[in-house]
Amino acid sequence: MSKESSNRRLARAEKIRPLLQGEYPNPAVALTYSTPLELLVAVILSAQCTDARVNIVTKTLFRKYANVGEYAGADQDELEQDIRSTGFYRNKAKNIIACCKALLEKHGGSVPGTMEELVLLPGVGRKTANCVLGAVYGANEGVVVDTHVRRVAQRLGLTKSDDPVRIETDLMEIIPREEWFVFGNRLIWHGRRVCDARKPRCLECVLRPYCPSAENFITRKK
Numbered sequence: 001m002s003k004e005s006s007n008r009r010l011a012r013a014e015k016i017r018p019l020l021q022g023e024y025p026n027p028a029v030a031l032t033y034s035t036p037l038e039l040l041v042a043v044i045l046s047a048q049c050t051d052a053r054v055n056i057v058t059k060t061l062f063r064k065y066a067n068v069g070e071y072a073g074a075d076q077d078e079l080e081q082d083i084r085s086t087g088f089y090r091n092k093a094k095n096i097i098a099c100c101k102a103l104l105e106k107h108g109g110s111v112p113g114t115m116e117e118l119v120l121l122p123g124v125g126r127k128t129a130n131c132v133l134g135a136v137y138g139a140n141e142g143v144v145v146d147t148h149v150r151r152v153a154q155r156l157g158l159t160k161s162d163d164p165v166r167i168e169t170d171l172m173e174i175i176p177r178e179e180w181f182v183f184g185n186r187l188i189w190h191g192r193r194v195c196d197a198r199k200p201r202c203l204e205c206v207l208r209p210y211c212p213s214a215e216n217f218i219t220r221k222k
Contacts, residue, residue: 006173009158013174015210016156020186023206027185029135030192031055036111036136037103038062041071043128044096046146049086057086068109071100095123115141126168134181143171144184148191155195155213 030051033039038058045054061082065071071079079093086092099122103109111132112118118129126142133139143149145164149171153159159170175183194201202214 009170010174012157012210016158016207017175017179017183019206019210020183020190024186024189027182027189029131029185030188032058034062036132037068037071037100039135040099040111040124040128040132041096043131044099044123045083045086045092047092048088054086057083068100068103071096072104092123098122099124111136113137113139127164130168130181130184134184140177140180143168143175143180144188145171146188147197148188148195149184151197152187152191152195155200155211156207157212 029039031039031042031046032055033042041061042054042058045057064082065074074093074097076093076097079096080089083089083092083096102121103111107117112121113133113136115126115129115133118124118132119126127144127146130142130144133141134144145168150162150164150167153167153171154162158174159167161167161170171183172180190207191197194205200214200217202208202211202217205211205214208214
């Protein structure tokens with residue numbers, strides 16, 4: 001990406017950041033959890049699934065599996081049925097069990113607090129690690145990139161990529177490090193409330209003056 005292009009993205013981000021902060025001053029993670037382990041499991045379940053659905057599933061799941069040992073010793077077929085409605089349940093169940101076994105064997109049953117350790121756990125990529133690090137440990141190691149972040153960042157012209165790793169890098173280049181986690185959360189909430197995948201509410205959007213996609217959507221609507 002050229003320096004000129006990076007400068008344009010940076011200038012746009014400088015305009016967007018305070019507006020998003022005004023709309024979403026304290027954007028909490030939408031997943032319901034009370035411990036680091038519960039958040040880790042919930043984020044694994046959230047792949048290709050809505051947070052609302054995950055919260056429905058974990059309301060029962062977290063009562064059934066109270067600690068890392070119970071997940072590690074779970075019957076995979078039974079766990080699959082417990083999480084079936086989140087989709088991709090076989091792979092998710094396999095990863096949750098393997099992940100919790102690794103937590104017991106390598107981390108004393110605790111969820112580690114570094115990117116390097118987290119991404120070595122089964123089923124944990126940068127998205128999951130960034131979410132856990134930011135929400136639990138207050139660490140800004142990167143930007144959570146989910147479907148909302150990808151869509152909103154592309155529409156705002158903050159990235160041209162479809163690759164989550166490239167999108168994360170693009171955002172890290174133009175957002176101050178201390179805002180990486182909260183900025184990602186703000187994009188997520190904006191994607192849920194305003195910048196819908198099919199029917200973005202551009203006329204109501206505070207970011208409209210700085211969004212290169214807005215007028216196209218407005219014209220189409222007319």
